[in-house]
Amino acid sequence: MKINSLGIQLVLVGALIVAIGLALWRSMEGERLSYGLDVEPVLIERCYDCHGDGMDKGGIALDEYADELELVSDKKMWAAVYDNLEKHLMPPPDKSQPGSDERELVIAWIESEVFKLDAKHPDPGKVTIRRLNREEYNNTMRDLIGLDLRPADSFPEDDTGYGFDNIGDVLSLSPVLMERYLKASGDVLNQAIVTEAAAPEVLLYNENKFKGRKGKPNKSGDLSSNGTVAVRLKVADPGKYQIAILAGGSPAKKQWPLMKVKLQNGPAKDFRVTTNRNNPQAFVIEAEMKSGEHWVEMTFSNDYYDPKAKDPRQRDRNLSVLSVKLTGPLDRPVPAPSEVQLKLFAAGEGKGSEPERAREVVRAFARRAFRRPVSEQDLKGLMGFYEMARQQGEGFEAGVRLVMQAVLMSPHFLFRGEIQPDPDNEKSIHEVDEYALASRLSYFLWSTMPDDELLNMAERGALRKDLDAQLDRMLADDKISALSRNFAGQWLQLRNLKIVSPDQKKFKQWDEALRAAMLGETEHFFASIVDENRNILEMLDTDYTFVNERLARHYRIPGVKGEAFRRVKLSEGLQRQRGGLLTQASILTITSNPTRTSLVKRGNWVLENILGSPPPPPPPDLPSLEESAKGDNKNKSLRQQLEIHREDTMCASCHNRMDPIGFGLESYNAIGAWQDEEGGKAIDASGVLYTGESFDGPAQMRRLLANGKKDAFVRCLSEMMLIYALGRGMEYYDKPALREIASKVEQGEYRMHELIKAVVRSTPFQQRRGDG
C-alpha cells in the first residue's frame, strides 16, 4: 500500500489528536501525564516554530533546558505559558491554532507537574490578617453602635494592592492611625452614651451689639457722662443663666464709677468698678430666664468731671462696658438615654447588681465587636476598666462606656484575624470556622460586621449548612449596595472620577453635577444587575441604562427630568451609542487625559478589567508609543502614527491588542459625549481585534466582546471578585478554583447571583491553611 506524504502527515496529526484525547482521559482518571510522551509533541507542533529548534522569541526556548527536571522547575516560564494558553494569546492569531484538547492537556500537565496541584487536596492559600479599611470601619461602627457618623473619613487613606483597598498585606497601620482610632472611639461613644448634661452655651455680645436705654440706637460702651448701655440677650432654652459684664473705668475725686446692672423682669445689682479700662474685670449676676429676648442694662450714675483737680488721674470719672457674656443654662438636666444608648445597654436589663449588669452589657457588645464570643477570662480583663472608672467616681454608664472604648481599641475589633489550630504549618488545611465564615461573608457582601442572625447561626454551627438561604437573605438586604460602591467602584476604577479634572475650557459641559451623574449611572447599573440577579453579560452590551436629567442631557436622551436616576430603555438610534459599561461616560472619562481621549488608556483599561489580559508594561526607558512620533510622522493622525509604530514588532505585540479597542471607543470624547467628528474630520471608529474580528464603531465592537469574549470576561470578573472577597492577590494554585467558578457561572446562565455564590463556595473562600 502506498501512502503519499500528505497522507502520512494527516495520519500523524490524526494520531496526535487521538493521543491527546487519550492522554486527557487518562489524566482525568488520575494517571500522571508524561512530558515526553504527552506534552512535548504538542509543543513541537504548536510552539517550536518560535520557541524551539533554535528560535527563542521573547527569550523563551522550550528545548534549551539541560534536562526535564530543569525545565519543570522553571515555574515562572510555565506560569506565562499557562496564561497565554488559557487566554488564547498564544500561539498568535496568524499561526495555526491548537485545538481545545491540546490547550487543556498542556494546562493540565502544568497544573499537576509544574505547580504540583493536587486536585483532591486543593491549596486554599492563606489570607494575611486584615485591618478594617476606612469604609469597613465606618460601616462596622454604624452597625455596632447605631450611629452613622463616618469617623474613618478623617483616617489616612488606605493603600491599595491588586486594585483593591481591602488587601491584608497592603493595609498598614501607622502610628497616626492608632491615634485616630483612640479619638474616633472616644468621640463616637461619647455621642452614643451621654452621661453628662450638655455644656452650657456661651454667647458674647460686643460693642457692636450695644444700644442705649430701651433700645435707642447705637451707643458706645464708653460712658463719659451718666447714661445706660443696653444689650438684648437671646435665650434659647429656659433655665439658670449667668450674665458677666466686662467693664473698667476711671476714678475722680477718689471715687470709682458705679454701675447698676438691671435685667428686664429680673434682678438688679449695683457694682463699683475699680479697675481701669485696660485691665477690665467681670461683674456677674445670675438669673432664671425664660426663652426669648431680654434686655440687660448697665447704668452709670455718678459721673464727675473736674478738669482743675490737682491729680490729673482724678479728674474724670467714666465707665466703660466692654462686653456682655451670657452663659447657660447652668442647670441642664442629664438627658434621658437615647434609643441608641438603651439598645447598647439592653443586654443588662434585669440582670441584678450594677457590676452584673455591666458584665452582660459588655459581653454582648464585645461579642458583636469581636465578631465571635468573648471568653470569661477576656471578659474579666475588660471589666477592669469598669472598676477603674467607678473608682474614679464615674457612674454606671460612664464605666461601661470606658470598657467599650477598650473593646474598640482591641486588635480583635480592628483586625479580622482568623485563629487556626496550626498557624505556621502550610500543610495544615482546614475549613475556616463558622465565625470566620460569617465575617468573610459580611465583609465581602456588605463591607461591614456580621449581623445578629449570621452570628447566631455561627454560634449554633449552622451557617455553613444553611449557606444558600443566608446568601439569598444577604443579597436581598439593603446593605448589598456596599458591593456596588466598594467592589464595582474599585474594579471599574470609578473612584478615580473624584480626581479627574477635564479641561473646562475645552469641555464646557463639564461640571460637578455631571461628575456626580456619571458615577450615579454606573453604580445604579451595577446595582441593578446585583439586585435583579441579571445576566452579567449585559455589562458588555445591553439596551438600557440609568440616567438623571443631567446625564440624559449629556447623552441626548429626551424627556428625563430631575436628579433621581431611573432606568431608561434606549431607542434604536441611541443603542448605536449607548448600552453597557464601555459606553458609560464614567469609564470613558477616567480613561482619558484632561484635554483629549487616550486610545492606549482605554484599550488598556478594557484588556485589564474586562478581558483580564493586561499587556505587560512597556519596556523601561522607552517613551510610550503614543508619544514617540517624530519627524515626518508628526503631522499624521494619531491613528496613522500608531499604525506606523505597530510595525515595530517590539511594540506591536501589545499595541495590537490595546489600540483597536481604543479606536472603537473614539466615538466618545474625553468626557464620554458622543462625537461623529472631531476638528472637522469624521471619526473613524473601526478596527480589527487582535484575534482577527473586525468591527466598525462601538456598537459592533461591544457586540463582538459580548459574544466572542464572554469566557474571558467571566474569567476576569471572577478573578476580580475573588481577589476582593479574599483580600489577597491570585496565585497559581487558585487556577482550579477560578476555573470552577467560571464553569458554574456558565451553567448558571451568567446570573450575577450564581457568580457571587460560586465565589463563596470556592475552596479559597471556604478554607485556609497555615503560613509557609
Next chain:
Amino acid sequence: MMKSRIHRRAFLRGLGSVVALPGLQLMAEQKGGKRPQRMAFVYAPNGAIMDRWRPKGVGAKWQLGESMAGLKKLRSEIQVITGLAHDKAKANGDGAGDHARANATFLTGIQARKTAGADIRNGISVDQYAAAKVGHLTRLPSLQLGCDPARQAGRCDSGYSCAYQFNFSWKTESLPLPPEIDPRLVFEQMFGSGDRKQDAESRARRTLYDQSILDFVLQDAKKLQSQLGYSDRQKLDEYLTGVRDLERKIVNAEKFAASLPDIDKPTGIPAMYKDHIRVMYDLMVLAFQSDTSRIATFLVAHDGSNRNFKNLGVGEGHHQLSHHRNDAGKIAKIAKVDRFYLDQFAYFLERLKAVKEPDGSSLLDNSMIVYGGAISDGNRHNHDDLPVILAGKGGGLRAGRHLQTAQAVPMSNMYLSMLDRVGVKQERLGDSSGCFDLI
C-alpha cells in the same frame, strides 16, 4: 489685639505673614545655646525641564535658572545641586514603573520590591532614621504632609502597589507613613483637638484611661500574636508599634506641655491648590517654630500626578504633559508648573527666614530643607542629574552657590551627610557609597 487678628487670617489664607506665637518661642530653647536643627524633605513630581531649572555658572558665581525666578531673594540661602542620582529608581530588571519607583526611592535609596500587594518592601527613609534618633526630643517625632486630594483607585504604576506611589516616608521596610492632607487634622495632631477646655482633674483622668487602654490592648495584641502565623504576626507588629508610639506621645504631651498657639485652627482643605500647599508649608513652619517636631516630609504631589493647572493656563495633566517629546509648547507649559511649585517653595523659605530665634538667627539658618524629585526629565524618565535644592544653613550647610558634582553621586550620600549633621551616625542609607561632604 488687632495685630494678632491679622495674623490669624494670614495663617488661614496662607498669605505670608509671620505667625506670632507668644510663649512658644521659649520651648525651642536648648542648653548651651545651640539651636535645634530641623530637617524637611519636599517632593516635586514628574521631573523638571532641566534647561530652565539648571543655574548658569557653577560655584559662587552663578545665576538662578529661569524656573527659580521666585527664589531670587533667597539666592544666598540655598544651594542648587546638580548631578545627584538615584540608581535604585531605575528599572534594574524590574521593568516599567518609573514613577512609583521614583516616589518610593526618593528618601530611601532602596529598590522597592515590585509587587502589587503581597510582601511590600522598601527601605527606611532618611527622615525616619533621624526621627528614630532625635524624635524623642519633641512632642512629635516627625510629621508627614501631602496635598494629593484623593488616591487613585485600582492599580498604580505598572504593577507597583499604590503604597509606593502615595507615600514617601517609611518607618520600617514595610510600613509607610501616609501623608496627611487636611490642615485641620495636622493642626490637631500637633496641638490636640482642644475642643473642650477640660479642667486639670478630668484631663488627668483621661490620660490615665488612655494609658490604661493602650497598656491593655498591648497585652491583648501580644496574646493574639502568639496564636497567629508568621505573616499575621508581622502585621500585628505594626499595631504594637502604633500603640507604643501613642503611649510615648501621651507621655510627651505631659512632658512638653504645649499651650495651644493663639491662632485659629485651620478649617479644612482650601479650595485653591496654591492655598492648600501654602497652608501646609505654614504648618511646617509652625511645627519648627513651636518645636513640636524637627522633622517633616511634604509630598506636594506624588510622582505621576496628572493634575492640571487651569490658573496657569495649563489644561493638560502634568504627567501627560511631562511626556513632552521635546515639543516647545509642552516644554513651556511644564516649565510653568515647575515654576509654580518652586514659587510655593520660595514662600516656605521666606517664612522660615522671617521667623527669628531667640539668638537672632532665623529658623532657616537652623534648617536643612531638601526640595526635589527622583526623576530628572519627565520625557525620558532618567534618574540621574536630578533636580535638587538644598536650602538653609542648618548643621553648617553652605549656601549661596551652585554645586555641580563631577560624576553621578548617589542622593543617599547627601542624606548620610545630612544625618551626620544632626548627630545621627548612620553607616549606610539605601545605596549610599559614602558621605557627600561637599554640602
